[in-house]
Amino acid sequence: MGIRLIWKDGTLTGLLSGEIDHHTAKEMREEIDGTVEKMRPERLVLDFSEVQFMDSSGIGLIMGRYKLMQALGGRVVVANMPEKVERIVSLAGLDKLAKVERGVVSHETEE
Amino acid sequence: MKPKNEMRVSFLSCSANEGFARATVAAFLAQEDPTVSELADIKTAVSEAVTNCIVHAYRDTIGIIYITAKLWNDGVVSIKVRDQGCGIEDVEKAMEPMYTTGGDERAGLGFAVMQSFMDEVRVKSNPGKGTSVTLRKRLERRPVANG
Numbered sequence A: 001m002g003i004r005l006i007w008k009d010g011t012l013t014g015l016l017s018g019e020i021d022h023h024t025a026k027e028m029r030e031e032i033d034g035t036v037e038k039m040r041p042e043r044l045v046l047d048f049s050e051v052q053f054m055d056s057s058g059i060g061l062i063m064g065r066y067k068l069m070q071a072l073g074g075r076v077v078v079a080n081m082p083e084k085v086e087r088i089v090s091l092a093g094l095d096k097l098a099k100v101e102r103g104v105v106s107h108e109t110e111e
Numbered sequence B: 001m002k003p004k005n006e007m008r009v010s011f012l013s014c015s016a017n018e019g020f021a022r023a024t025v026a027a028f029l030a031q032e033d034p035t036v037s038e039l040a041d042i043k044t045a046v047s048e049a050v051t052n053c054i055v056h057a058y059r060d061t062i063g064i065i066y067i068t069a070k071l072w073n074d075g076v077v078s079i080k081v082r083d084q085g086c087g088i089e090d091v092e093k094a095m096e097p098m099y100t101t102g103g104d105e106r107a108g109l110g111f112a113v114m115q116s117f118m119d120e121v122r123v124k125s126n127p128g129k130g131t132s133v134t135l136r137k138r139l140e141r142r143p144v145a146n147g
């Protein structure tokens, strides 16, 4: 449960898992931001395929990373959202802000 | 009218209790055999209301959060989430999508999520005294399988 970060060719992928709420988002945010600031990726992929629950704290998590990546001249891709996550993301209109992709295979790019 | 069943729980406003709160409400509702999607909607709405108590009502302090869940004969569930925190000056404004006093990491979408996932959301607030949010949803009646 939580987050795993995978670095490959200028892309940082955050493989999120379990439940995303205000409590768990804090650790995810700190992990991602620390690595983004160190590695300066061109692309940050947030992979939601293993997320079982998410409330609006997850929207805050995506928006905050979007702002950070924008400030550093990079992009954010939101990938593999389960249907319940997608419902909240579209409520927020975030699908217009960040690029949304399906079928991204970040697990397989792990060392 | 009296509810056919009722549950009350109170706990400290520590963020670790967000998961506890939605899991507890879900466990109580299990006797009504809700669908997976009804349960997901209710858990999300409860998580929003409880998180607001932790993040806003008791911003720089720890207080007590009270939840009362009721099951009614007509298949309606009602869940009241109450705090004795700072209260809300302008409830209508607070409920507008994207309105937040929570800074950069909050989207201002909690009330919008509650409204979209539940049939009804009622907010009562007294500045300086606290807030109560009552969520209601009618569960789909599914035919009981034979045998």
Ligand SMILES: Nc1ncnc2c1ncn2[C@@H]1O[C@H](COP(=O)(O)OP(=O)(O)OP(=O)(O)O)[C@@H](O)[C@H]1O
Pocket: A056, A057, A060, B048, B052, B053, B055, B056, B057, B058, B083, B085, B086, B087, B088, B094, B095, B099, B100, B101, B102, B105, B106, B107, B108, B109, B110, B111, B112, B131
């Ligand atoms: N229980 C409460 N006590 C005091 N203020 C509250 C309470 N609940 C909500 N508010 C106020 O209403 C605003 C809107 O709440 P809402 O849940 O919609 O968004 P948010 O909590 O700011 O962001 P998000 O829920 O998307 O993380 C909050 O920013 C806060 O000012």
Ligand SMILES: [Mg+2]
Pocket: A056, B048, B051, B052, B109, B110, B111
């Ligand atoms: Mg909120």
